[in-house]
Structures are given as structure tokens and as C-alpha cells.
Amino acid sequence: MWLLASLRLINGHNSCFGRVEVVYNGIWGTVCDNGWDLSDAAAVCREMGCGDVIEAKSSAHFGQGSGPVWISDLQCSDTDSRLRGCKSSGWGRGTCGHEKDAGVICKGECKPFNNNVRLVNSTNSCYGRVEVLRSGQWGTVCDDGWDASDAAVVCRQLGCGTVLEVKNAAYFGKGSGPIWMNNINCFGNEATLMSCSYNATPNRCDHEKDAGVICEASSVRLVDGSSSCSGRVQVFHDGIWGTVCYNGWDLLDANVVCSELGCGEAKEVKLAEYFGKSSGQIWLTKVKCFGNESSLTECPVGEADKWGQNMCLLDKYAGVICQSETRLVSGINSCSGRVQVLYNGTWGTVCDDGWDLSEAAVVCREIGCGDAIEVKSSAYFGEGSGQIWMDNVNCSGNESALSKCEYHELELNDCNHSEDVGVICQCKSV
Structure with a gap:
């Protein structure tokens, strides 16, 4: 003993x-x-x-x-x-x-990943000085080794699209308090900045070396949901993220949002404070989409109902739960299992030919489970049934959804269900 x-x-x-x-x-x-x-x-x-x-x-x-x-x-x-x-x-x-x-x-406990990164000291929430939250306190990032791969992770984590410029030497002003990260080394496909390797105890940095980034903001995002495919709808206008009022909000409007984000079709419309309270600007109300628009900003909205001119109470938020086209089944928790994809209304499996951590990383991010820990092949989580929808999937690792990667479709694959692929994703531990 x-x-x-x-x-x-x-x-x-x-x-x-x-x-x-x-x-x-x-x-x-x-x-x-x-x-x-x-x-x-x-x-x-x-x-x-x-x-x-x-x-x-x-x-x-x-x-x-x-x-x-x-x-x-x-x-x-x-x-x-x-x-x-x-x-x-x-x-x-x-x-x-x-x-x-x-x-x-x-196993840990699978929960939605809360944002522990922000961009500050600018007029736009998609560019600024990078700050991270650790032990309940916000601190900065040292620019030693800070590059486009690191900045790309921040932009994606914040729903701000791709990186436009990497900024060093306190370009957005000097921060205060602790410097939490130094010598960050991201591949660029991580789900969060904290998932990259870094030195947590910088000893040669001061706030003259605070890192920053300018992101190319996307126009729509979902926040405070369990994954990137559910949440309160926000639109980006004039450098500020704002909400959408639920007046007239329906499945046609929600479908456009889900499609724009690569999240399949809308499963449910959610109203009011279902995804919690928000503050700040309400940009749109009485949105009237036909359902075939490529972006929510293309949907008809009266001049008096957009960009903050409308009258809408702060608790009347539009939200949506999209029917993500990817899920994990037969795992030990919601962030592990056999990969299934939805096509033509039917769930099917994915063949493990060519499948590696790049593909797994896309799946894990898409379903809100952080980074990929391991790839599992040869029907590790049991054999599925029905169609095998995808084979020889080839992702760069930066895609927002598995359906955006290159792959062979049903008629081109030579797989059976003994080759069903699975994945173990990161769970946020309590």
C-alpha cells in the first residue's frame, strides 16, 4: 500500500x-x-x-x-x-x-463551450486586442509567436469569420492585469484558443507586446446555444453585433439562417428569452424571408424595421435550433460515437477510408464539442444500418460543417458498415 x-x-x-x-x-x-x-x-x-x-x-x-x-x-x-x-x-x-x-x-461532463476570449479596445467586436478569461480574470496575450494560424482560431471562436490581419505590439492599446498566454502555437483548426499549445507563465512580456487581430466578420451567428447550430440570432451591422426581434419570426426566416451557417434546415423556432437575456442593439424586426435567400440580410425588411429604427422590447429575441446535418450516436456521451450525416431526410453513416483528425475536428466543432481527441475506425461504436452517405472525406480542418468538405457520395463508395467511422471529441470538464 x-x-x-x-x-x-x-x-x-x-x-x-x-x-x-x-x-x-x-x-x-x-x-x-x-x-x-x-x-x-x-x-x-x-x-x-x-x-x-x-x-x-x-x-x-x-x-x-x-x-x-x-x-x-x-x-x-x-x-x-x-x-x-x-x-x-x-x-x-x-x-x-x-x-x-x-x-x-x-468521460468528464459534456456542456456547451462558453467563450473565454474577447476582442476589446475597438469600435467593432470582431477586431481588437485579444483577451482571455482565466481564473475569473481577463488578461492579455503576448505577441511572441503570434501569427495568422493563432488569430484564425480567435476569429472562428467568436463567430467573426476569417482573419484579415494579425496585429502586434499593442496595436489596439496596452491592456492591464495579467498576461495569460505566450508563444501560442495553433494549427489553425482548433475550436478554442485554449486548445492550442502555449506558455501559461510568460516571464519576458509586458503590455507593449499585447496581441491583436482584425477578423472579417460574418453577417449572422447563433449565440448561447448548445452548439454553433442553435441559439439566439445575431446580425452584424456597423461594427456591432445585435439581435433580431421575434415579431413575424417563423420557420422560413429560421431556415435561411440555418442554411447560411451550414447547419441544415431549421428544426425549431425559439422566441423570447429561451436562450437567455441579451443587451445592446436590436437590429431587425418583422423579417419576411421567402426561404430561398442565401443570407438573412437579403430578406425583405421594411425601412422602418431595420438597423435599430424599430420598436421592440429587449426580451423579444428571435432564436432557432437547426437540424444539424451531423450527429454522434452510440457513444458514452453526447460528444463521442459513430458519425452520422443527414441527407434527403435520412440518416446514414460515413466510411472510414481516408478519415483522420482533420475530418474529426470539423465534426466536433460542428456539434459544439470542442476539439477532436481521437478517430475511431472499423465500427468501433458498432455498425450502423441503412445508407453509407460519405466516403473518402477530405477536410482541411477549417470547414464549418462536414458537408462542406470534399467526399465521394453513395454511388462511388465501396464500403460496408464494418467501416463506419467514429470520433471522440473533447468535453468541457466541470
Whole structure:
């Protein structure tokens, strides 16, 4: 029996998955994967408050650690709630190298991702100094290594389209308070800035190096919903995001919004404060779409009913829940499972030929589940039935929906349901 002082999971996108590390005599070290199984991983998940275990990972899946390998040949029972109740070979008595570091993916709790980034000190919410929220306090980002890939993640996270310009050297003025991030290194397809690798303890920056960005704002977005395909409708005008009044709001109007955002058809119209309260400008009311417009801003609106000239109470917001054309089924939670897509009113599966993390990243973002953790092939989540709608999907990773990627359609694929693809996405941990 041994006493554990502390436990952590690192190199994952949240606190509920990553490489297992324990501290002994004040020094952090890793756990060897000799004998590492679901029972051991489950004990870690329970101790971390991360719910059930999804997978036990071996062979330094989350990268090789450093320092001592403290534990080997761990033997936990299915009822152990803490690692200190498990048997092992003892502290530092194993012969493992870090190429055998153990890891775990826990269930956590799937919730909508709240925005922890904003752009400030400008007249437009889609450009300005980048600030991030950490430990309840807003702080800035150092411009060391700040580039277009990093800025693109911010623009997309805020619903502000693509990046136009990267700004350095406190272009939008100096911030105050902490500098939370430095040397950010994004691939460009991450769901949130916090999902990129970065130095969380900048020691050579001051606010003269605050990073900024100018985004090319899209004209419509949905906010405060469970994914990018549901929420309160907002439109962008004169540098400001504002809401739409629900007077006359119906499925025809909602369908245009859903189609514009790549979210399929409108499933439900939501009115008033269904998605919470808002403040600021109400830009439109009495919108009258025919349903075939490519953008909400193309729909007929009386001159007296647009751009803030209308009379509408602040609690009369238009909202929508779109029928996203992508979903995950048969997983352990709403952010994992077999990928299904909707076509001609029928749900079907996706073949795993050519499927990798770029495609998985698009799916995870589309359904509001953050970043992709793992691709699962060969019907890992069970075989589906019916049509196989997509094969050889090829995404850059930046698309807003899977349907916008290149792929072979039904008549061109040679797959069966033993090749149904799945994905495990990030869950926001509580």
C-alpha cells in the first residue's frame, strides 16, 4: 500500500484526459503502462472527479513525460476510488522508460463551450486586442509567436469569420492585469484558443507586446446555444453585433439562417428569452424571408424595421435550433460515437477510408464539442444500418460543417458498415 499525495492528467485539452502523473516527495513523475488497464484508469477518473473511464491509453499516447517513472504494475479493483487504494510495485521500483507512460480518457461532463476570449479596445467586436478569461480574470496575450494560424482560431471562436490581419505590439492599446498566454502555437483548426499549445507563465512580456487581430466578420451567428447550430440570432451591422426581434419570426426566416451557417434546415423556432437575456442593439424586426435567400440580410425588411429604427422590447429575441446535418450516436456521451450525416431526410453513416483528425475536428466543432481527441475506425461504436452517405472525406480542418468538405457520395463508395467511422471529441470538464 502506498500513499498518493497528488494526481494530475496533462497534455490533454482539459483536466479529464491526458498523461497520468503523480507526485512523490515533491517531485512529479509518470505511471508505467505495465499492467495498465481499464480498472486502473477508472480509479484515476473517479479520483479526478471526471466520471467514467472511456479509454486506458498506453505507449506515451499523450507524449513522453520527464523525471522519474514512479509507479509500475498498478493493480486497481473495479471499486477503488483512489489510486492510494491500489497495489503496485512501489515507488520508483519499476524499470520502465517514458515511452511506456500511461494515459487515460475520462468521460468528464459534456456542456456547451462558453467563450473565454474577447476582442476589446475597438469600435467593432470582431477586431481588437485579444483577451482571455482565466481564473475569473481577463488578461492579455503576448505577441511572441503570434501569427495568422493563432488569430484564425480567435476569429472562428467568436463567430467573426476569417482573419484579415494579425496585429502586434499593442496595436489596439496596452491592456492591464495579467498576461495569460505566450508563444501560442495553433494549427489553425482548433475550436478554442485554449486548445492550442502555449506558455501559461510568460516571464519576458509586458503590455507593449499585447496581441491583436482584425477578423472579417460574418453577417449572422447563433449565440448561447448548445452548439454553433442553435441559439439566439445575431446580425452584424456597423461594427456591432445585435439581435433580431421575434415579431413575424417563423420557420422560413429560421431556415435561411440555418442554411447560411451550414447547419441544415431549421428544426425549431425559439422566441423570447429561451436562450437567455441579451443587451445592446436590436437590429431587425418583422423579417419576411421567402426561404430561398442565401443570407438573412437579403430578406425583405421594411425601412422602418431595420438597423435599430424599430420598436421592440429587449426580451423579444428571435432564436432557432437547426437540424444539424451531423450527429454522434452510440457513444458514452453526447460528444463521442459513430458519425452520422443527414441527407434527403435520412440518416446514414460515413466510411472510414481516408478519415483522420482533420475530418474529426470539423465534426466536433460542428456539434459544439470542442476539439477532436481521437478517430475511431472499423465500427468501433458498432455498425450502423441503412445508407453509407460519405466516403473518402477530405477536410482541411477549417470547414464549418462536414458537408462542406470534399467526399465521394453513395454511388462511388465501396464500403460496408464494418467501416463506419467514429470520433471522440473533447468535453468541457466541470
